[in-house]
Amino acid sequence: MMQVRRITAALMGICALLVASYIGMELAEPGVPVTALGALYATPPGESLSASGASVSTPVNLQPRAPTVPGGPVGDVEIVIDGDRELYLPLESVFMLPDDSVFVRVAGAGPGQFDMSQDDGRLEGLGGGNWVWHPSFTDGRADLTLRNRTNGSTFVLRAWRLTPRSEFEDGWIGSFRVGRYPSSPLGGNPIYLPPPGLVKVTEANRDVRVSPRFRIGQFVSKQSPNLPSYLILRTQLLLKLEVLLDALTERGYSARSFHVMSGYRTPHYNVNVLGNVQYSRHQWGGAADVFVDERPRNGYMDDLNGDGRVGLEDIRRITMIVDSLENELESFPIGGAGVYRANSVRGPFVHIDVRGQRARW
Numbered sequence: 001m002m003q004v005r006r007i008t009a010a011l012m013g014i015c016a017l018l019v020a021s022y023i024g025m026e027l028a029e030p031g032v033p034v035t036a037l038g039a040l041y042a043t044p045p046g047e048s049l050s051a052s053g054a055s056v057s058t059p060v061n062l063q064p065r066a067p068t069v070p071g072g073p074v075g076d077v078e079i080v081i082d083g084d085r086e087l088y089l090p091l092e093s094v095f096m097l098p099d100d101s102v103f104v105r106v107a108g109a110g111p112g113q114f115d116m117s118q119d120d121g122r123l124e125g126l127g128g129g130n131w132v133w134h135p136s137f138t139d140g141r142a143d144l145t146l147r148n149r150t151n152g153s154t155f156v157l158r159a160w161r162l163t164p165r166s167e168f169e170d171g172w173i174g175s176f177r178v179g180r181y182p183s184s185p186l187g188g189n190p191i192y193l194p195p196p197g198l199v200k201v202t203e204a205n206r207d208v209r210v211s212p213r214f215r216i217g218q219f220v221s222k223q224s225p226n227l228p229s230y231l232i233l234r235t236q237l238l239l240k241l242e243v244l245l246d247a248l249t250e251r252g253y254s255a256r257s258f259h260v261m262s263g264y265r266t267p268h269y270n271v272n273v274l275g276n277v278q279y280s281r282h283q284w285g286g287a288a289d290v291f292v293d294e295r296p297r298n299g300y301m302d303d304l305n306g307d308g309r310v311g312l313e314d315i316r317r318i319t320m321i322v323d324s325l326e327n328e329l330e331s332f333p334i335g336g337a338g339v340y341r342a343n344s345v346r347g348p349f350v351h352i353d354v355r356g357q358r359a360r361w
Helices: 002-022 235-250 267-273 312-328
Strands: 078-081 085-087 091-096 102-107 114-118 122-127 130-134 141-148 154-164 197-201 229-231 259-262 287-291 336-340 349-353
Touching: 091 235, 102 141, 102 154, 114 122, 235 287, 235 312, 235 349, 312 336, 312 349
Parallel strands: 091 154
Antiparallel strands: 078 085, 078 102, 102 130, 114 141, 122 130, 141 154, 154 197, 197 229, 259 287, 287 349, 336 349
């Protein structure tokens, strides 16, 4: 195993040199975009302090707030899991340790209004619109489906099995290098504690959706092109991206999904390969670097403002909508939004995160 790890580490070192060699190179053909190799850029504010530092943009113990989004999947009926997380999208994901259970409450529904079924594990009815679901994770994931008999709408809660942190060995899961999370959370904020585990992403599940528009494989760390890989995602990030896409569409932009340039990053990749800071929200699955890539679909940001050029003004169209959503929707997931200009290997993009405090750069 140690020999495999040394080989893997050596290969990653070569990859790091290759990535570094691309930075600053001119395109072979001017105007032809190159698919992003990974984001190398300035540190977002609030992520550069040491463990003992006090963060201005991430107050101690401030958790990202659950969003209030109009037009949920079942009208005035509320679906709540684990006591405080209200669900809004037709498909939402939850990331669980193998022995965990999910408590589901359906509020505002009439007797017999909902059918509930699971494709895996055991479902217990507790009465009063309350259930507890015990997935067995036969395939590493499981679905719980709720169907509203009144209007025919359905909702799927998809549970993903976490490989527990206790199975990591010296910063590795088998031959996959995770690295080490900071020993102390930033400013004492619990959202910077090490995640309880990571989801295994394979060829078999890479195209499985974690939300209506996103597949789990879009968020894997770019440290290796090979699978299996491992990641963690914050469900609030997925919700924020989905709501943002809805808002773009409502304002007349063609945005069926985002191109995810960078999603989850392992601490090893973020710090040792990219040279980034140790408290980047990417390491906790709470950040994504994205852009709209529809017309044409070419791996490059679209010309949203119609001026015939692609640049920061197009990215700022997205951040302006983020600003308006924070003002219009009570408890919309608060976080960072940063714009990054193009360089020789990639186009402009926007960083979106759910750190729990507004930050702009």
